[in-house]
Amino acid sequence: MLGEERRRQILSRVTPLVQAADPEVHLLEVLLDSTRQQLAFVMQKGEWPIVVGMNWLDYVSHRDEELQEKLKEGIERRLELARQRQAKEEE
C-alpha cells in the first residue's frame, strides 16, 4: 500500500492529466501492489469504473505528456471494452 504522502503526490500529478485526457473521467484512487512494481489508477466515467494499470518505472520515467497519452490510451481501451460488455449484457 502506498504511504499517504506518496499517494497524495501521485494523485496531484495524475488528476489534471486524467482531466485533460477526458474531462468526464474522475480519478478515484491510486493503488500500488505488494511487489511495489505495479500501479493501478482507479477512475470512473459516469457509471463505469475504469482501472488502468501502469508499471512503476514507466510512471516515474515518463514525462507528463507521455503519461497523459498513456492514460488516455488506457482509458479509451477500457471504455471500449466496457461498451462491448454492455452490448453483450443487453443481448
Add this chain to the structure above:
Amino acid sequence: MRPRLSLKRLLLGSPLRTAEIHEQRLSKKAALTVFASDNLSSTAYATEEILLVLKLAGAALLSAVVPIGASIAILLTIVVLSYGQLVHAYPSGGGAYTVAKENLGVGAGLMAAAALLIDYILTVAVSVAAGIAAFTSAFPSFFPYRPHLCALAIGILIVANLRGVRESARAFAVPVYTFVACAYVLILVGIYKGFVQGMQPTPVTVQPTLVEYSAAFLLIRAFSHGCVALTGVEAISNGVQAFQKPVVKNSQITLYVMGAILGTMFLGISYEAYLFGVLPKADGSETVLSQIARIAFGTDLGGAGILYYLTQFSTMAILVLAANTSFAGFPRLASILAQDRFVPRQLANLGDRLVFSNGIFVLGIVALGLILGFRGDVHLLIPLYAIGVFLSFTLSQSGLVVHWWRVREAGWRWRLALNALGAAVTAAVLLVIARMKIGEGAWVVVIAVPLIMLLFWRTRRHYFQATTQLSLADFDRPRVARHTVVVPVPPTPNKVVLTAVEYSKSISQDVIAVTVNVDNKHTEEVRELWRKFVDDVPLIVLASPYRAVVQPLLRFIDEIEDLREDDKLTVLLPEFVPARWWHNLLHNQTSLMLKGALLFRPGIVVTSVPHHLHEAAAEKGSGF
C-alpha cells in the same frame, strides 16, 4: 439424551446401511405386488376397451370379444416367454433399454428408454386418475376435489416407495391379492354357470352406430384397444436386481406367474362379458367389470353381494396401485440411464432407505403435473398409452434376436426363434396401434419420443464435455503468481465487514475494499470506519448515479480481473447468517446476487466469510 424424531424419519423410517441392500430384495410373492399391479389392473378395463369398439357394429361382432381376448392372450404368452429370455440374457436388469442399446445401437436403446419412461409416467397419471374417478363415482360429493385426491394418492405412493421396496410391497400386498382372488371367484362363477349349468349367452340388442367401416377394420381396432392389457409386462425385466437370489430364476417364475394370472383373468372376464351379455354403458355410469360382478354375485350385502363390493373396492385399490409398478420401474430405468450419463446423475443415487429417491420424486411430480394438465381426464390420457410399450417390446425382442445370433450359447436357435416371433408379432401390433390411435392423441407420443431422445443426447454431451475438461490427463499444476482479494463493503458496515477484511489480509497481500456510494451519509460512515480501524487496505468508493449497487461492483471486479493476466482474483463477501431462516427475508440479499452473478465469470473465486447470529443477538446492520 432422547433422540429427536423428525417428520422425515416418522414418514420414511430410519436410514438403512448400504450393507442391508440384500435384505431389501423381494421374494417372488412380494415382487408380484410391486411389479405386477399395473399389468393385472389392466384386466379391469381391457375387456371394456374391446367391447367399446365392437359395440359400434351393433350386436353382430360382440361375440368376437372371446376370440379377440384369446388372440391377445396368445400375444401375451409370446411376449411373456420372450421377456423370460430377456431376463435370462440380461440378469443385471435394464430391460428393453439395455438390450436394444447393446445389440441394435445406442439410438435404438434410447428410443426404447424414452418410450418406457413416457409409459411409466402415463401409467401413474392414468391409474391414479382412474382410481380416484372410481372413488368419486361412489362418493360424488368428493368430485370437485379430484386434483387434491390425486395429489394425495401420489403423495402416499411417493412416501410408501421412499420407505423402501419391501415396505411398499408389504403395504400393497393385501389389495393386489384381494383383487386377484375376487377376479378368480368371479371367473369360477362364470365357468360354473356356463359349463356346469349350461347357461346360454344372453342375447344383446344394440344398434350399430358406425357403419362406414368394415367388420375387419373394427375387429383390428378392437384388438388394438385390447392390447392395453399388455402394459406393464416389461416391468420385471427392468427390476431383476430387486429380486432375491437366484435373481434370474425368481424373476422368470414371477414373470410367468404374472402372465398366467393376467391371461386367465383377462380371458375369463372376456368370456363372462359375452356369457352375461354385458356392454359398456353409454353414459359410463358403470364399468363392464362391475356389471359382471353384479350379475354373478348380486348386491345383497347379507349374501354373496359382499363379494361384489369387495371386487369393486379391490378394483379401485389396484387401479391406484397400478401406479406402484411405475414407481418400481421408472427409478430403476432412470438409474441405469443416469449411470450411462443420459439423464442427471442424481437419479443414480440410492437414498437413505436404499431406493432411488430422486427417481421416485421425479416420477411423482411429472405424473401429478400431467394429471393437473389434463384435469384428471382418463379418456384424454389413455390414447397416449400402449404405443410406448409396444415400441419397447419390439426393440427389445429385435435386440435379443441379434444377441442370440452373436453369443450362440446352448439353445440359441429356439431362443432366437422365440424372440424373432415376439419381435414380428409386437412390431405388427405396434403398427396396428399406431394406425388406429394416431388420430386419438397418440401423435403426442410420436413427437415426445424423439424430443426426449434429443434431451438424452444433450445431457450426455454435457457430461462428456465436463469430464473431458475436468480430466487429469493433461493436468499441469497451476502456479498462482499473484493473488488479489476484493472485499465489497456494504453501505452500513459492521464488525462482519472488519472481520472479513482481517481474514482477507491473511490470504493475500493485495487486498482492495470497495463500496458503492448510494448515500453520502453512509459513505462518510464507511470512510470514518476505515480511518478508525483499517489503515492497511485501500478503500475505493464508486459513485452510483442511479443508486445501483450490484452492477458497479461487478464492473469494478471485471476491471481488477483484467488488470493482470497472472493474477488470481478472489471476491470475499462478508455475510451474516441469521438465527432463523425467515430472518433472511428482513435483509438485503446483495451478497446472494453478487454470488449468483459472479458464478458465471470464469477465473474468479468467490468466498464467503460468514458470521452466525444468535437468537438473542440483535440483528443490527448487515453484512450485505
